Amino acid sequence: MMFSTRSRLEESRVGWNALPKALRFAIFAIIGFLLILMLTLLGVFNREPMMPAPPQLLTEPFLQLPTVNSVQVVWFTEFAGSQHAVTYGAGLKQTAIASTVKLSRTREDRESHVGAQAETGQYQNIKLRDIWRHEAKVTGLSAGVRVPYRVSSVREDGTTFSSGEYTLASLPESGTPLKILLTSDHQLKPMTAANLQKVVETVGRVDGVFFAGDLINIPDRASEWFDDNRGGAFFPCLQGRAKYEIAKTVYRGGAIAQYAPIFPAIGNHEVMGRYGSGDSLGEEFENSIPRAIAKKLYPEQTETQTEQWLKDRSFNTNTYEEIFTLPETSPGGKTYYAITFGDVRLVVLYVTNMWRSYNLTPDVRGKYQERQQDLDRPEKWGYGQVIFGEIAQGSPQYNWLEAELKSQEFQQAKYKIVMFHHPPHSLGDNIVPAYTDPVQIRDRATDGSLEAVRYEYPRAADYIIRDVVPLLETAGVQLVFYGHSHLWNRFISNNGTHFLETSNVGNTYGAAVGNKRRKVPPGNNKDYVALGNPNGLEPIVPTIAPLRGEDDKPQPYIASNDITVFSIFNTATGTISSYRFDTRFPGSDVVKFDEFAL
Numbered sequence: 001m002m003f004s005t006r007s008r009l010e011e012s013r014v015g016w017n018a019l020p021k022a023l024r025f026a027i028f029a030i031i032g033f034l035l036i037l038m039l040t041l042l043g044v045f046n047r048e049p050m051m052p053a054p055p056q057l058l059t060e061p062f063l064q065l066p067t068v069n070s071v072q073v074v075w076f077t078e079f080a081g082s083q084h085a086v087t088y089g090a091g092l093k094q095t096a097i098a099s100t101v102k103l104s105r106t107r108e109d110r111e112s113h114v115g116a117q118a119e120t121g122q123y124q125n126i127k128l129r130d131i132w133r134h135e136a137k138v139t140g141l142s143a144g145v146r147v148p149y150r151v152s153s154v155r156e157d158g159t160t161f162s163s164g165e166y167t168l169a170s171l172p173e174s175g176t177p178l179k180i181l182l183t184s185d186h187q188l189k190p191m192t193a194a195n196l197q198k199v200v201e202t203v204g205r206v207d208g209v210f211f212a213g214d215l216i217n218i219p220d221r222a223s224e225w226f227d228d229n230r231g232g233a234f235f236p237c238l239q240g241r242a243k244y245e246i247a248k249t250v251y252r253g254g255a256i257a258q259y260a261p262i263f264p265a266i267g268n269h270e271v272m273g274r275y276g277s278g279d280s281l282g283e284e285f286e287n288s289i290p291r292a293i294a295k296k297l298y299p300e301q302t303e304t305q306t307e308q309w310l311k312d313r314s315f316n317t318n319t320y321e322e323i324f325t326l327p328e329t330s331p332g333g334k335t336y337y338a339i340t341f342g343d344v345r346l347v348v349l350y351v352t353n354m355w356r357s358y359n360l361t362p363d364v365r366g367k368y369q370e371r372q373q374d375l376d377r378p379e380k381w382g383y384g385q386v387i388f389g390e391i392a393q394g395s396p397q398y399n400w401l402e403a404e405l406k407s408q409e410f411q412q413a414k415y416k417i418v419m420f421h422h423p424p425h426s427l428g429d430n431i432v433p434a435y436t437d438p439v440q441i442r443d444r445a446t447d448g449s450l451e452a453v454r455y456e457y458p459r460a461a462d463y464i465i466r467d468v469v470p471l472l473e474t475a476g477v478q479l480v481f482y483g484h485s486h487l488w489n490r491f492i493s494n495n496g497t498h499f500l501e502t503s504n505v506g507n508t509y510g511a512a513v514g515n516k517r518r519k520v521p522p523g524n525n526k527d528y529v530a531l532g533n534p535n536g537l538e539p540i541v542p543t544i545a546p547l548r549g550e551d552d553k554p555q556p557y558i559a560s561n562d563i564t565v566f567s568i569f570n571t572a573t574g575t576i577s578s579y580r581f582d583t584r585f586p587g588s589d590v591v592k593f594d595e596f597a598l
């Protein structure tokens, strides 16, 4: 057999060699051409056909700032275009014309996951991304009546792009039963899309979203809001257009923001550092310094410059404020506000600080120290966990809060809820160190030279615990809602104020119980508590179906990168129900594991 096969091969070679050279070349050329054509059609050489088609609009519309007879409709495009409008009402016969503004800070960089970045590195340097925001006010609405709507925009080439059709409503009246989603810390985390998909599958359309901060990771990176190509960007997750796979299941998020207004709070991830100060957006994000330090670093210029000039040299929330339409009646503008939503008076505070590493190695610019290499360069310092939202007694925000808690709107509300990002009570990591201005300590050698710059955070000066919580408890706040540590846990104070953190969508920092101690500086366990809730209250064991630990005891928390949690406030009953879903088992049921009443 071997012999005869070889013989046939030799025969064929002889036959091929017998052909004229030109003919052999032509055959090669034709085969090569056909191969290239086939591969091109399959998309191997041209990646475009393999990529999903770009969306018509950059986002679907979402609802903002309802009043008794109106609501704002907002959407984004990557073209300036014209004739941006909402059509609404029966037969979509009414029109509200939008006003258009270009976002000023949305950019991409080499760490972006967008478009052809992975293949071509199109954003090696930080580059402004042109995005336009359209907003129309739909008026003449009646309380409790949902109205169909859609939005459309006309591109410069005359093509009209329209959204899907959804429904909107004005502000719900008191007495209206509402389902409100309590959520936070989405940050494109792995379980966000699954979490929001399960919200809609479990409770249907929600009426509002209270979002306790950390919407994205880097607020000026456009793709994190709109189209990160890993499939879990902010708007796609909240609009049912995500595409995020876990355990061989693709989750689409939930169509939530099209129907329900979002009321966000500022988390540390909504705050950018010094504008234009880094080679990447991540570096710029890290480069926040206190405003008082910025004034010292640029003393001659400070006097003549605007407030924005100072923000650009310290920290800013420009992109967050450009994306959301929020009440602007407080001294802090959009950064803190209050609104009545049905039976709920929601007070949203700006209580968040810079997150820095607890690492104590000399090359780390962290919570507790400056880098050794930067000791003689104060412009390179991080100044510890810089407080972004001033809330200490006597600050403008504190004074405003005090007045708000005395207002008729607040006093008469059936449900009094206060939301902010930083935890007052938590088993999580990020409650340590205390929420207070870092106290700088300069260690000097005997010759006077600087040996270290360190920071301390006295727990007795925690502004949240010392100043804010007593004010809230005295005013009869029923729920304080927050995030930041990526877990679920809740507490109740002696006078009945509930404290809830329900931020478990991935990248949990765990719960500091048992052997899982927080990483804290050695030797000072008065200010840096390694285990439990540093502020005293004991965590509540879930009332319905707690998870059990290895010791088979029910756990008073969920801190998991597999099991995600969401909470729903039902104003008809005054109950807050928390649900969990195990993403390792896509076919498993969503389990209601805790419920309590305000």
Ligand SMILES: [Fe+2]
Residues within 6 Å of the ligand: 214, 267, 268, 269, 421, 483, 484, 485
């Ligand atoms: Fe956070």
